[in-house]
Amino acid sequence: MLRVLCLLRPWRPLRARGCASDGAAGGSEIQVRALAGPDQGITEILMNRPRARNALGNVFVSELLETLAQLREDRQVRVLLFRSGVKGVFCAGADLKEREQMSEAEVGVFVQRLRGLMNDIGGTQRLPRCLGVALAKELIFTGRRLSGTEAHALGLVNHAVAQNEEGDAAYHRARALAQEILPQAPIAVRLGKVAIDRGMEVDIASGMAIEGMCYAQNIPTRDRLEGMAAFREKRPPTFVGFRFFTRMMMEIK
Numbered sequence: 001m002l003r004v005l006c007l008l009r010p011w012r013p014l015r016a017r018g019c020a021s022d023g024a025a026g027g028s029e030i031q032v033r034a035l036a037g038p039d040q041g042i043t044e045i046l047m048n049r050p051r052a053r054n055a056l057g058n059v060f061v062s063e064l065l066e067t068l069a070q071l072r073e074d075r076q077v078r079v080l081l082f083r084s085g086v087k088g089v090f091c092a093g094a095d096l097k098e099r100e101q102m103s104e105a106e107v108g109v110f111v112q113r114l115r116g117l118m119n120d121i122g123g124t125q126r127l128p129r130c131l132g133v134a135l136a137k138e139l140i141f142t143g144r145r146l147s148g149t150e151a152h153a154l155g156l157v158n159h160a161v162a163q164n165e166e167g168d169a170a171y172h173r174a175r176a177l178a179q180e181i182l183p184q185a186p187i188a189v190r191l192g193k194v195a196i197d198r199g200m201e202v203d204i205a206s207g208m209a210i211e212g213m214c215y216a217q218n219i220p221t222r223d224r225l226e227g228m229a230a231f232r233e234k235r236p237p238t239f240v241g242f243r244f245f246t247r248m249m250m251e252i253k
Contacts, residue, residue, distance in 0.1 A: 010033065012031060012032055012033065013027065013028030013030065013031050013032070013063075027048065028048070028063060029047070029048055029049045029059055029060045029063050030045060030046070030047065030048070030060065030063040030064050030067050031045070031046040031048055031085075032044070032045055032046070032067060032071070033046065034076070034077075039175075039178075039179065039182070040076075041076065041077065041078035041079060041182050042078065042079045042080075042081060042175070042178050042179070042182060043071060043074075043077045043079070043080055043081070044080075044081045044082075044083055045064075045067060045071075045080065045081065045082050045083070046083055046084070046085045047060075047064075047082065047083070047084050047085060047086070047090075047091060048084075048085035048086070049086070050085070050086045052092065052095055052097075053086060053089045053091075053092035054084055054086050054089055054090065054091045054092055055091070055092040055093060055094065055095035055096075055098075056091065056093065056094050056095055056114065057095040057098045058098065058110070060095075061110075061113055061114065061117065064117065065113070065116075065117060068117075075186075075241065078181070078182055078186050078189075078241075079178040079181050079182055081171075081174055081175060081178055083168075083171050083174075087167050088167060090170075123140065124136075124140060127139065127140065129200075130155065130156060131154060131155070131156070135154075148160040148161075159173050159177075161173045183236075183237075183239070184239065185221075185223040185224075185226075185227065185237075185239040185241070186223075186239060186241035187217075187218060187221050187223055187241055188218050188221075188223065188224075191214040191215070191217055191218055192214070194210070194214055195207075195210055195211045195214040198210050199211060221242065222240060222242045223237075223239045223240065223241065223242070226238060226239060226240075227239070
């Protein structure tokens with residue numbers, strides 16, 4: 001098997017202002033590492049709250065939101081990977097011990113913060129759109145837990161992999177997928193994400209209009225010309241993510 005050398009930079013915290021962490025050894029619960037070498041452009045977010053199995057507590061969410069806000073402004077980041085620093089666990093979900101100590105008002109505020117962070121909040125609306133009403137009701141009413149294989153068979157996850165001895169098989173599959181995305185034109189990828197996400201919230205005619213607006217923003221880019229030139233010259237394209245014009249018609253983050 002051919003192995004690609006990847007240079008790793010050290011983990012670094014991007015601390016949320018005014019938050020004290022209860023992560024491992026007093027460190028930050030959210031840490032960041034930018035990969036180098038052939039994987040430059042891939043950035044990893046390490047979730048590191050072992051005592052609570054990476055449960056979503058106030059500090060954890062505050063640090064994660066702050067980190068994402070900073071990375072959103074970093075145009076060197078093309079692909080973002082989430083990984084766990086806690087062996088055998090990705091994220092345990094809500095921190096129910098902490099939630100129990102909150103007032104009703106505090107719970108409401110916290111849940112709203114989560115809605116801006118996670119796609120799986122709002123399961124009563126998202127799950128029927130993925131699986132249909134009948135199966136969504138069955139899963140929600142029973143609270144049934146699904147294995148990775150079952151989730152994959154239902155189409156809830158893209159991939160299910162056999163675990164390895166190190167316990168990081170899913171991470172390696174995710175990183176391989178990131179390596180596939182990495183060489184693609186970054187502006188086109190961002191706009192494709194916008195078109196899909198916003199288009200799913202409206203009727204198909206409105207979705208087609210959103211797609212047209214996104215494509216219009218891709219026209220004045222060097223990458224579009226580079227893609228056509230590479231096709232004509234029968235060579236791999238080299239995308240840089242630059243636009244000829246800086247004014248955008250809509251937010252693309």
